[in-house]
Amino acid sequence: MGHPLHQPMDEQYKTTMDADRAPVIEPGHTFATVTEKISAIVLTRPASNGWFLGFGICFMLTMMMLFAIGYLFLKGIGIWGVTIPIGWGFAIVNFVWWIGIGHAGTLISAILLLLRQSWRNSINRFAEAMTLFAVAAAGIFPAIHVGRPWLAYWLFPYPSTMNVWPQFRSPLMWDVFAVSTYATISALFWAMGLIPDLATLRDRSENRWTRMIYGILALGWRGSARHWHRYETAYLLLAGLATPLVLSVHTVVSFDFAIGIVPGWHTTIFPPYFVAGAIYSGFAMVLMLAIPIRKIYGLEDFITERHLQNSAKVMLATGLIVAYGYGIEAFMGWYSGDRYDAFTMWNRLHGPYAISYWSLLICNIFIPQVLWIRKLRTSPVALFFISGVILIGMWLERFIIVVVSLHRDFLTSSWGMYYPTRWDWMTYIGTIGMFLAAMFLFLRLLPAISIFEMRTLLPQAEVKAE
Amino acid sequence: MKRDPIYGMMAEFDTPTGLVEAARRTSHAGYKKIDAYSPFPIEGLAEEVGFHHDEVPLVVLIGGLIGGLTGYLMQYWMAAVDYPLNIGGKPPHSWPAFIVITFEMTILFAGISAVFGMLALNGLPMPYHPVFNVPRFALASKDRFFLIVFSSDKKYDRVETRKFLESLEPRSVSEVPS
């Protein structure tokens, strides 16, 4: 079976030699060098002061988040800016933002795998890790944003003494299933991908303890041909399953709004444009992480210009889909002839939160257009900043959908304003800290790049027919 | 019965090509119980060591079906049978609303059965395995390729098999104690 991991190497080279593209992996590497270079980060290379500093800061931020949440449990969500009519605020905005970011990993691992984009081999591992941490960060919010967080588990269908069940017509229930399924599957996908590399670490590590630990985690993997065969089948099937899943997750998240009757929510364009937006922000985050990592750990050989370029192109494409989404929203506001939709659009453009909408257009639509320029597509610095802009833009998008739609709905008498409190900010920034702290640990403890998949990219990996 | 002190005979190769070639010759030579080890998946190698049908897809299919059914029936039973409620004037069995969760459950179950099915069929986790007794086998997770003939093979013979393996121009041949 023509497995993408073993495309004939000449094709591999044709692509890599292609003038328009940098190679997936710089020439001159052997199985040994690849293995060494990547595992060294975990096994031999000592943690730099920079690492400790970065991790320290992020850890503090995580503690700040825990403090904010503790206070929340003590007093109630009244400490946040949410109110009537704006029943959802930062919590849901951040939830959607994080979930969106969490889409890149699975997308890269699964969809690009099916599309035989072998270049994804060098970025899928930490993209998946990022996914997991992003989903974890996202998962915090739905749990704590409810009025009685200690009862949030009531959203799961378990046989309770009350003899009542969840209400499955609610998009929030769909969310529960979609997000938890997504978290599970991405975790499995990631863990499964790690097994052979853990075996490598087991066999490479000098220290008895680390050997023991990695040994346990490696589950006794020994690279038998039979095992590899089942492994790949499973991996491919998992990719096949994860693909519709990753598309469904943000579709379901978009249902939280699309199913509602609030003007600005109740629209059919949401699923595709949410998914596109998710990928958009996901790749932005991947780049924001990949660019410093490859620099600091000298992985330019494995994460090459070509990866940057391709990611940039994906962002450009999804960005245009998102722009189309905005366009349709505006058009429908006018075309539907519905006075409430029309006003919602007016309110975005001229209302009290107009600044956020205009910034959104600048961040998500205008600035990313510079990616048409090849020079910028290949410039790590430029990409880093553009990605940052896009992440801000995507956050604003969710803010506009959630808050700006709610604050002026049907009855003018019930219009209101939303002012986030310091607790909102502490929680939000805290999750960013937690996310990065997790990334820091991941870099130190696990191979940030899939070693065995990198091996397959080497010319030596090819079985020559006699 | 008393266990064979020898687990098998192992040959070490430098390249995937070498390994595949060796595996092919070994099985042609009539050895049935053989296996190969490599630091990354090598296409066709499994077939050479006599592995022909893979049960993982079936496991996944069954898992998916169970998941889907569970998903829909759970919702139907909870919403329409066990505790029907009038929610916004919608009937207890509002099937269109149940589709999303049915889908998610299908994926969840299928995914789980894929991973755990694979592990189970591979007999993992297995912390101890005789092949680990060969010191150089540590390289199997780096850049070396190994072929093994199990002592349980009818044709297995300490001298003959070693001779045969050496004829495959390996880097080295070593006996694997069990």
Place this chain on the structure above:
Amino acid sequence: MDEQNKAKREDICPSKRDKLDLKSVRSEIDRAGKTGPEYWRSLEELAGSPDFQEALHREFPKGASEWLDSVSRRGFLKVMGASLGLAGMTGCVKLPLEPIVPYVRQPEEVIPGRPMFYATAMTLGGYANPLLVESHLGRPTKIEGNDKHPASLGGTDIFGQAHLLGMYDPDRSQSVMSMGDQRSWQSFLAAMRGPLNAQKAVHGAGIRILTTTISSPTLADQLRNFLKTYPEAKWHCYESVNRDNVLEGAKMAFGQPVETRYDFSKADVIVSLDADFLSAGFPGNVRYIRDFAKRRDPDGKMNRLYVIESTPSSTGAKADHRLPSRAADVEGFIRLLIHGGHPLSEVGFKNLYVASAGLTEDQFRFLAPLEMDLLWNHRGAGVVVPGDHQPPSLHALAHFLNEESGNVGKTVFHTDPVNANPINQTDSLKDLLADMNAGKVDMLVILGGNPVYDAPADCGFKEALLSGRVPLRIHLGLYQDETAELCQWHVNQAHELEAWGDARAYDGMVSIIQPLIAPLYGGKSPVEFVALLSGQADSTGYDLVRTYWQKQHTGTDFEQFWRKSLHDGWIEGTALVPKSVQARSSSPPPQTVPADPNTIELNIRRDPTIYDGQFANNGWLQELPKPMSKLTWDNAVLIGPKMAERMGIQTKDVVELELNGKKVKGPVWIQAGHPDNSVTVTLGYGRTRAGRVGTGMGFNVYPLRTSTAFATGVQIRKTGEIYQLASTQGMQSMDTPDGATRPLVRETSLEEYHKEPKFAQEEQPAAATTLYPPYQYQKETYAWGMSIDLNRCVGCNNCILACQAENNIAVVGKEQTLLGRHMHWIRVDAYYQGDRDNPKAFFQPVPCMQCENAPCEVVCPVGATSHTPEGLNDMIYNRCVGTRYCSNNCPYKVRRFNFLLFQDWDTPQYKMMRNPDVSVRSRGVMEKCTYCIQRINERRIDIENASVQQGKDLRIGDELQTACQQSCPAEAIIFGNVNDPNSRVSKLKAQDRNYSLLGELNTRPRTTYLAEVRNPNPELEG
């Protein structure tokens, strides 16, 4: 502000001296050897003592509840205003010792869980407000109007509703105080003996009694007797919101004080001269609203309302023609109607023009049609109502106009004054001050009221007290307020729900005030207090009132008469009979000098919700939106849009008002429809000793208030400060900023209505196309629904408080209200449309719509809100996890969320007050209008029992009423079974005017509206 608060708290919780533990309390009581009710009584006496307070605070440490408390004014909700008497009573209630007569059943028939209703009354400005109080096991829990009493017919006003909270207010004075120390009633008695004896010698020359307006026959009789024994003593009356102008106007017109009352049910044309007769606080407003509303039916003979007013009011909002005008200009304008007895049209344009030099275009257009309507077309079927704050000359003028148009005897009636002591209160106070400053007063007895706070600034009452020229100052009051502070003795007054008394309604009909519960803090009623002064210290209020009426009653059947009077809530044949009074002259009275049109007028009015300040500590009233501005927790400087533009002032800007040297700072609220060159401020705020709720809220305008008719020439200066004002309404217009208009309140003119009766029913959804079969509600026996008649609603906000009391709705405080987190289950939206200087105004009460296709239910992940077969949209509080998704998806935004722990779980008083049939919601759950499901179910049980007993299948009919419906004075809210074609609600819903709010969303609301129809004068249209 918070520091202030704490300071006050210290004041309220008296000095802590040596310790005392509960054991010694027990022994104390055992020694007293008292049992039963007496036991409890003695307990409170004990509870009064500071040691006891001390012990108590160790029992319930203050801090215990504080950590849950936000930094908001909700502070008051949390403080332990407890005494053990109360702590005990939450379990065990003390019934009054005397037999009080239940409205429907005998007291000995108390069935746990079955409320009983007692007829009583509250007084405001001397006028009785007949009430029916629901009592659960001896705890008054809800107040309704007395539906048999002509002054109520079942309706109440907001003060009637809030009366309940007033009774349970933990900040009420809880003991006799002297110089800051707690004393017993006995020690007060002892202290009085000496001075009184001393006065006997001089025939009471040094005694002055200062009361509020009194209509109570018993009390008046007592005071007169007192004056007999002390002939030299004087009885003064003062209340800041008084009717001096009415009185003087009557004297001017008829040479004698008369009470004027109106019959709006017979009035085709109503002309309000700055009279807000549809708002709470106006004598007789409850009945007036009922009669007025009845005549707003476009299918019947609809009345026409002209309003000339100096500040936007709910009366003006209902007007068919409204003319904003400075208070001082009203008289000059209305005078133009009078010119030698023939229509203006005949007099001709020129004369009029000359006569009315200096009229604005609006006023000019207004005049002729108004005159035609009032003086010619509807003779004998019109009413001219002057506002209480207008000068006597205008009242006299109004009398003249009523005579002219032959209304007297038909729609306008004159009777003897309801006020037992009809004197000019401003003068009375001035006399008193003169005596005080002259050192003639040895003993000043202040019976209720708070003159230190609310006396006119220019007479300097406070200074007089401070000067010490009055050796002995005694105060009887509900609170230890500003006045109590300056008196040596303060006696804690019993609340009207705790004490015996009597009072006259606006029509003079006497109601007996019977206590629902024995005084929580052993207070004394005015009747008992005066009895003490007259040396009958030991006689109880019950004896006093009863004996008085025994004297009045001729005939032998007194017992029966007494029981009936208590039972019905009024005394037969006490209503004042209309009498014909002779006008002094056939020509209009002389005009008070008109004010310079170019100076700015300061228009000081009583506050719509906290009146003159006596309700400042009432959380319900503080958080109740003012009818027009929807402001809560504050008063503001109301100015018109034109003026604001001219002076470059924005809402929330703090301005300084200066009037002859006196300065006051307050935030501005730009009020659409407010006349130019005029500012309106309301009384009652800026209290310094109101209690935990009221102290420090808003700004005090009394310093600007003088005893002259109009205050003009006020200076306004911008201070540059900004002050947050908490309005409960997001936007008061149906026109959105994008230029579109939303058909929320649908309105047309009578003419148009006759042409196109179904005008309101456009935009209703087409037959629903859905994947799902619709639920078959029509199969059920009951399908609950509500119809709200926007034509009848006068925006009095009474429904909001009725609901708050019935459903145990929490007060959230100003900070939370600012964030939009108020909890009212029903709100009254006020919208303005058209010219901002004289807009049309609309009221729209919005409870839960109980949608059949409820958007809220579908999105709840845990099914915490779902539908009953009878079409109720239920909230299951226990199941709610608080995602707030339902609220987001509710197009009417009627759902309310407990963002913090808004409910007070500690204060015993509030525990006693709550309705036991309604669960108290805690933090983190959603709540909303339930159509008073507890009432539905109670009625259902009754009817089912009855069916079984009578062996026939009975059905719930229109007798079932929701709380908002029951006390609505306008009968604007009708609830019932829409499956019964003969129910009132079905008939209303069948009307052409019926429409659903946001019906185009196909939510299929069960609450629908009857569109508004106005009856403008065709000549004035366009």
